[in-house]
Amino acid sequence: MFIKLLGPFELKGATFVCNNCNHAKDADASNYISSGLWPGDPLNISYLMDSSVYRFFYLLKHNIPSTSEMKVVQCLQEMSEGTGREVLFNLRYILFSLPY
Numbered sequence: 001m002f003i004k005l006l007g008p009f010e011l012k013g014a015t016f017v018c019n020n021c022n023h024a025k026d027a028d029a030s031n032y033i034s035s036g037l038w039p040g041d042p043l044n045i046s047y048l049m050d051s052s053v054y055r056f057f058y059l060l061k062h063n064i065p066s067t068s069e070m071k072v073v074q075c076l077q078e079m080s081e082g083t084g085r086e087v088l089f090n091l092r093y094i095l096f097s098l099p100y
Helices: 029-034 051-063 069-081 091-096
Strands: 002-004 007-009 015-017 024-026 037-041 044-050
Touching: 002 051, 007 069, 029 037, 029 044, 037 051, 044 051, 051 069
Parallel strands: 002 044
Antiparallel strands: 002 007, 015 024, 037 044
Protein backbone atom coordinates (compact mmCIF):
# COMPACT_ATOMS: atom_id res chain seq x y z
CA MET A 1 0.00 0.00 0.00
CA PHE A 2 1.20 3.50 -0.65
CA ILE A 3 -0.25 6.75 0.57
CA LYS A 4 -0.50 9.87 -1.56
CA LEU A 5 -2.26 13.18 -1.01
CA LEU A 6 -5.34 11.60 -2.59
CA GLY A 7 -5.34 8.87 0.05
CA PRO A 8 -4.10 5.29 0.20
CA PHE A 9 -3.72 3.06 -2.85
CA GLU A 10 -3.05 -0.65 -3.12
CA LEU A 11 0.40 -1.58 -4.31
CA LYS A 12 1.11 -5.27 -4.72
CA GLY A 13 4.80 -4.72 -5.40
CA ALA A 14 7.06 -3.75 -8.25
CA THR A 15 9.39 -5.81 -10.36
CA PHE A 16 12.05 -4.49 -12.72
CA VAL A 17 12.84 -6.51 -15.84
CA CYS A 18 16.00 -6.03 -17.90
CA ASN A 19 15.22 -5.38 -21.58
CA ASN A 20 18.40 -7.18 -22.67
CA CYS A 21 18.43 -10.40 -20.64
CA ASN A 22 14.89 -10.46 -19.18
CA HIS A 23 16.29 -10.83 -15.67
CA ALA A 24 13.63 -9.82 -13.13
CA LYS A 25 14.37 -8.11 -9.82
CA ASP A 26 11.84 -7.22 -7.14
CA ALA A 27 11.97 -3.61 -6.01
CA ASP A 28 13.68 -2.94 -2.70
CA ALA A 29 13.65 0.06 -0.37
CA SER A 30 16.26 1.97 -2.40
CA ASN A 31 14.16 1.60 -5.58
CA TYR A 32 11.05 2.92 -3.85
CA ILE A 33 12.94 5.81 -2.23
CA SER A 34 14.44 6.87 -5.56
CA SER A 35 10.85 6.94 -6.88
CA GLY A 36 9.75 9.28 -4.08
CA LEU A 37 8.03 6.62 -1.96
CA TRP A 38 9.37 6.23 1.57
CA PRO A 39 8.83 3.03 3.59
CA GLY A 40 7.04 3.56 6.88
CA ASP A 41 9.45 1.10 8.50
CA PRO A 42 12.97 0.63 7.11
CA LEU A 43 12.88 -3.10 7.89
CA ASN A 44 9.40 -3.83 6.53
CA ILE A 45 8.12 -2.37 3.28
CA SER A 46 4.45 -3.06 3.91
CA TYR A 47 3.39 0.53 3.30
CA LEU A 48 4.99 3.47 1.54
CA MET A 49 4.46 7.21 1.85
CA ASP A 50 4.68 9.55 -1.10
CA SER A 51 7.16 12.31 -0.26
CA SER A 52 4.51 14.90 -1.20
CA VAL A 53 2.47 13.88 1.87
CA TYR A 54 5.41 14.64 4.16
CA ARG A 55 6.05 17.95 2.39
CA PHE A 56 2.36 18.90 2.61
CA PHE A 57 2.25 18.14 6.34
CA TYR A 58 5.52 20.02 6.94
CA LEU A 59 4.28 23.11 5.10
CA LEU A 60 0.95 23.09 6.92
CA LYS A 61 2.60 22.79 10.34
CA HIS A 62 5.06 25.62 9.61
CA ASN A 63 2.76 27.99 7.73
CA ILE A 64 -0.41 27.35 9.74
CA PRO A 65 0.90 26.37 13.18
CA SER A 66 -2.55 25.72 14.62
CA THR A 67 -3.19 22.90 12.11
CA SER A 68 -3.59 19.64 13.99
CA GLU A 69 -2.17 16.35 12.83
CA MET A 70 -5.56 14.70 13.30
CA LYS A 71 -7.26 17.18 10.95
CA VAL A 72 -4.65 16.58 8.26
CA VAL A 73 -5.21 12.83 8.60
CA GLN A 74 -8.99 13.33 8.57
CA CYS A 75 -8.69 15.30 5.32
CA LEU A 76 -6.62 12.53 3.72
CA GLN A 77 -9.17 9.95 4.81
CA GLU A 78 -12.09 12.01 3.45
CA MET A 79 -10.27 12.53 0.15
CA SER A 80 -9.87 8.76 -0.11
CA GLU A 81 -13.50 8.10 0.77
CA GLY A 82 -14.55 10.71 -1.82
CA THR A 83 -13.12 8.44 -4.50
CA GLY A 84 -15.29 5.55 -3.34
CA ARG A 85 -12.50 3.77 -1.46
CA GLU A 86 -12.69 2.95 2.23
CA VAL A 87 -9.85 3.52 4.65
CA LEU A 88 -9.68 0.28 6.62
CA PHE A 89 -6.62 0.98 8.76
CA ASN A 90 -5.38 3.52 11.27
CA LEU A 91 -4.00 6.15 8.89
CA ARG A 92 -2.83 8.35 11.76
CA TYR A 93 -0.46 5.67 13.03
CA ILE A 94 0.90 5.03 9.58
CA LEU A 95 1.43 8.68 8.70
CA PHE A 96 3.11 10.48 11.51
CA SER A 97 4.06 7.93 14.15
CA LEU A 98 6.85 6.45 12.12
CA PRO A 99 10.01 5.01 13.66
CA TYR A 100 12.26 7.59 11.96
